[in-house]
Amino acid sequence: MKFKLITVFVMLLSYIGMAQETKTISGTVTDTADVPLPGAQLKVQGKEIFTVTDFDGNFSLEEVVEGDTFKVTFLGFQPTDITVGSQDQYNIKLQEEASALNEVVVIGYGKAESRDLAGTISNLKAEEINDSPTTSALQAAQGKLPGVQVVNDGSPGSVGNVRIRGAISVLGGADPLYVVDGVITQDISGIANSDIESFDVLKDASSTAIYGARGANGVVLITTKSGKGKMKISLSSTTGINTLVNGVDMxxxxxxxxxxxxxxxxxxxxxxxxxxxxxxxxxTDWMDQITREGLYQNYNISVSGSKEDVDYYVSANYLDEEGILKDNDYERLTVRLNNTYHLTENIRIGHNVSLVRQRGFNPSFSNFTNAYKQSPHIPVRDENGNYRSTNVNNVGNPVANIENNKNVNEQVRILGNAWGEIDIFDWLTYRSSLGVNVLREKNRSYGARYIVANESGNQINNQNQILTIRDYDEERFNWDNFLTFDKKFGKHDINLTLGLTSERIASEELEAARRGVPPSDNLLYLGIGEQEGQTITNEGDRSSRLAYFSRLLYNFDKRYVFNATIRREGSSKFAESQRIKYYPSFGVAWNIDNEEFFSNQDFLSNLKLRGSYGLVGNDRIDSGLFLQLIDFSAYPFPGGVAIGGSSIQQYDENLTWETTTELDLGIEFGLLDNRLSGEFTYYDKQTDDILFPLALPQTSGDDSFVTNAGSIQNTGVEFALNWSDASESGDFSYNIGFNITKNENELTNINPVIANATPFIDSGDLENGQIVTRTVEGNELGTFWLYKTDGVFENQTEIDNSAQPGAKVGDFRYVDTNGDGSITQTDRQYMGSYQPDFYYGINLGVTYKQVDFSTSLFGNSGNKVFNGLRAQRFSGENIDSDLFGERYTAGNTNGGPAAFNEVPLPSDYYLEDGDFLRVNNITVGYNFSENILEAVQLSRLRVYATAQNALTFTKYSGFNPELPRGILDSGLELDAYPTTAKFLLGLNIDF
Incomplete structure (x- = not known):
């Protein structure tokens, strides 16, 4: 019996030994098109066996046994579990995430699946940006992201103004924070569209709180491309013309x-x-004399791939654009090098670096205004070749201004980072990154001497031979260090980030001017000008920030999501007692479609409820505003001189951050196997302690006093709906998307902390002694503040019975709002603003075999614009033909004023509806078939034609209803760039 037991025991040990025999397996990981996926991660569950694929997608796993399960993961692809069998070779194909609702998005200091987030993030695909014929990705985003308003003037090199869920500050700016590959910047004009891999916009406090004092206006995260797989060479070329559209009949x-x-x-x-x-x-058509059809050129080449232990991406982009205004040119060269070096399986270092050189020739946009106003009865030049003007008005000759005044701006920028990353364990990663953003800018402005002839004789331009040179240097450094814990425990997924970040900013500006500099392109130096009357100014700024942050992303069984963030921030821009702030946030989400009861139906394929709440800040002001500045002077007294000091700046030693508190509630859904998807979001943003420049009485000695003096509220809703479908054969596919945003903005409170301080800001200067906007409690920022008209006086009796006894027949009849019998500024009324009731976008794409067609439209509704071209009158300026036809005469009482030469009061007569619908892009392309590609040994060959801004539907009488200016005076058309359309041909080639 004992022998039998021993025999059974030995056999059992032998069996266990055989069952636990280890082996090495190998294989490749590719996508469905057999493209290798370097850097894919393979982890044996329950064991410390881990590896990543090499540049050809190859892998090997040692000491595995049959029955082991290993998980294969790669960013943007569905994770796959593989069970080890008897074979030793495994060729694994990963499927891309089929649903946009499951996509991986970039978040602050990391990435995550959208279904694991409770915040609101919108993004653009790389293909929506890479081939876009725009200067920046922001213009490509117009009308495509709910809650994101992009307003662009159309001039060469312009990026555009971005408003994410409304304006929340008066002094702190309204543009979002831009983060490019982890590097903080305020300017993305040098980022080539063809280099962008992803474009993600963080909108709610749950998403932006990790950026603390920088996140109140929203955050735009741009990730540039990296190399993977076999070498790929891409070439692209776009050429065409810029042309003026939506002209005004004069x-x-x-x-x-x-x-x-x-x-x-x-x-x-x-x-x-x-x-x-x-x-x-x-x-003389003056607008025709100063405009042209400008040439647009954009060329790009990139080389990317993986070789041994290096992933590489190298690119060069050249953009050259002539604006419709003569002598208005923009040129940009961008060179990028993004490399990742795999030192070991667990250690990686890399860099993402771009060098940008930009040059712009920028004649004043006031030439558009002068062309509008100049007398059409005079020629550009007389028979002697002299420039002509007239003594009927004081408008300059815009052709002479352009040809004799030069303004050249040159910039060189280095933007990038160097980073290192180590996998301490397969679930714990440490990353350190040093970001650098260095700008060197030089601006030269020169006005030559020229002669203008008019009816009174010849006049020599008295602002002549003045050279102004401005040098501006800026350096920004940010150093980020953070640990990321990412592990799954049964049904619990935990992602925890702990970090430290520091930032240092230094800038200096030197500007000098001299007269009498001879007109020579090669000798425009201050040293050869006149010393008498020279001016020199030198300014600068220094600031730093230090912050600790942590973020938890938790989900249970892919159903219940909880996110929390806290950031402790310190900024040198405030006094020591106000220097530290905490910015917490949290969010929850419920993926209902993962519930068991949801599986009994097939109509709804996705349903997610989410909500978040958090605080973010804003410290975008000049340094030192909390300091008292003293002017020391010598005062003569009998028997000697005394030194005395006086305050030259009112200050608030308790100056502190603006703080935005935001509530965000949303629902995301997908129907019919996610062919129809959409989202609806409600938000409420309350900004307190806004930094407000209170106007002071003249007796104070200062113009204004910056302090925390009020609150701004933005509430709104966002709605987006997308449909996409394809035929079973795959020959035909299409998609259509629509989004709309409603935002309500209000300056809810102003607390004039100083007695007799004026609790409002006037803006919108017409440069004729009149202003058109006022920002005051109870209204939107930049509300139009105007006199209301009630027709025109048609007889003397009406004048005698009015509050305007000095008026003439044909003059405007202004409304005496307060009934005091006279027309004064107290009779002005608030009449809306440039901020629209709604802004929206429509996007359509169709593909049939090798042909593709796409178009995008965007528009505003419910906003107001002020036609400053009409309203800025002095005497003798030209008018547009509609104003001429509407003017009051004995036989014409159509409501317009009689001809006049006086400076008009800013009234609602010049205020118009700013509604517009613009066809932003129409593109038709052709992709050559695989047979042709194989014959010419290419992987892609596409030709296309694009029309940008070709059509604008609006009732506005001016040149352009899209009028970006400052926060407080947008919507005023004066010295603005007219609507410009591009008509382009393009080519894409991949080897």
Missing amino acids: ANAQEYARYTNEALVRGGNEPAFSDAEIGGLQT
Whole structure:
């Protein structure tokens, strides 16, 4: 019996030994197109056996046994579990995430699946940006992201203004924080569209709180491309023209002369033109004289891939654009090098570096205003070749201004980081990154001497031979160090990030000017000018920040999500007692579609509820505003001189951060196997302690006093809906998307902490002694503040019974709002702002075999714009043909004023609806078939034609209803760039 037991025991040990025999397995990991996936991670569950694929996607796992299960993961692909069998070779294909609702998005200091997040994040795909014929990705984003408003003036090199869920600050700016590959910057004009891999926008406090004092305006995260797989060479070229669209019909020479005569006679003066002269006048189209069809060129080359232990991406991009305004040119060269070096399986270092050189030739946009206003009866030059003007008005000759005034801006920027990353365990990673953002900028402005002839003789430009040189240097460094814990315990997924970040900013500006510098492109130096009357200014700023942060991403069984963040921030821009702030946030989400009861239906394929709450800050002000500045001077007294000091700056030693508290509630859904998907979000943002420049009484000695003096609230809803489908054969596919955002903005409170301080800000300067906007409690930022008109006076009796006893027949009849019998500023009314009730976008794409078509539209509704071109009058300026036709005469009472030469009061007559719908992009492309590609040994060959901004539907009478300016004066058309369309041909080649 004992022998039998021993025999059984030995056999059992032998069996166990055989069952636990280890072996080495190997194979490849590729995508469904057999493209190798270097860097894919393979982890044997329950054991410390881990590896990553090499640059060809190859892997090997040692000491595994049959029955082991290993998980294969790669960013952007569905994780796959493989069970070890009897074979030793495994060729694994990973499927891409099929649903956008499961996509991996970039978040602050990391990445995550969107279904594991409780915040609100919008993103653009790389293909939506890479081939876009725009200067920046921001323009490519117009109308495509709910809650994100991009307003662009269309000039070469312009990036555009971005408003994420409304403006929340008066002094602290409204643009979001930009983070490019982990490097903080305020300018992304040098980022080539073709280099962008992902474009993610963090909108709610749950997402942005990890950036603390930088996140109140939202955060735009841009990730540039990296190399993977076999070598790939990509070439792209886009060429075409810029042209003026949406022109304004101006009065011709005869209409102008009649209008001018009527205005002079009404003012008690002699007419300037006789009837005989009027009949023989020739018309000069001044807008045509200063504009052109400008050439647009954009070329890109990139080489990417993996070799041995290096992933590489190298690119060069050249952009050259001529604006529609003559001599308005922009040139940019961008070189990028993104490398990752795999030192071991667990240690990686790398860098993402770009060098950008930009040069812009920038004639003043006031030339558009001058072309609008200049008399059409005079030629550009007289028979002697001298520039012409007229003594009927004081408008400059815009052609002379462009040809004799030069403004050149040159920039060199280095933007990038060097980083290292180590996998301490397969679930714990440490990363350190040093970001560098260095700018060197030089601006030269020169005005030459030239002669202008008018009816009174020749005039020499008295602002002549002035050279102004401005040098600006800026350095920004940020050093990030953080640990990421990412592990799954049964049904519990935990991702924890702990970090430290520091930032240092230094800037200096030196500007000098001299007269008498000879006109020579090679000798424009201050040293050869006149010393008398020279000016020199030198300014600078220094600041630093230090922050600790932590973030928890937790989900249970892919159903219940909890996110929490806290950041402790310190900024040198405030006094020591106010220097530290804490920014917490938390969010929850419920993925209902993962519940068991949800599996009994097939109509809804995705359903997620989410909500978040948090605090973010804003410290974007000049350093030292909390300091008292003293001016020490010598004062003569009998028997000697005394030194005395006086305050030259009112200050608030308790100046502190602006703080935004935000509530965000949303629902995301997918229907019909996610062919139809969408989201609806409600948000409420309350910004307290806003930094406000209170206007002071003149007796104080200062113009304004910056302090924390009020609150701003933005509430709104965002809605997005997308449908995509394809035929079973795959020959035909299409998608259509729509998004709309409603935002309500209000300055809810102003607390004038100083007696007699003025609790409002006037802005929107017409440069004729009038302003058009006022920011005051109870209204939107930058609300139009105007006189209300009630038609025009048609007889003397109406004038005698009015509050305007000095008016003439044909003058505006202004409403006496307060009934005091006179028209003063107290009669002005608040009449809306440039901030729209709604802004929206429509996007459509269709593919049939090798042909693709796409179009995108965006628009505003419910906003107001002020036609400053019409309203900025002095005497004798030209008018547009509609204003000429509407003018009051004995036989025409259509509501417009009679011809006049006086400076008009800013009234609602010049305020118009700013609604517009713009066809932002129309593209038709052709992809050559695989047979042709194989014959020419290419992996991609595509040709396409694009029209950008070709159509704008609006009732606005000016050149452009899209009018970005400052926070407090947007929507005023004055010295603005007219609507510009691009018509382009493009080519994409991949080897």
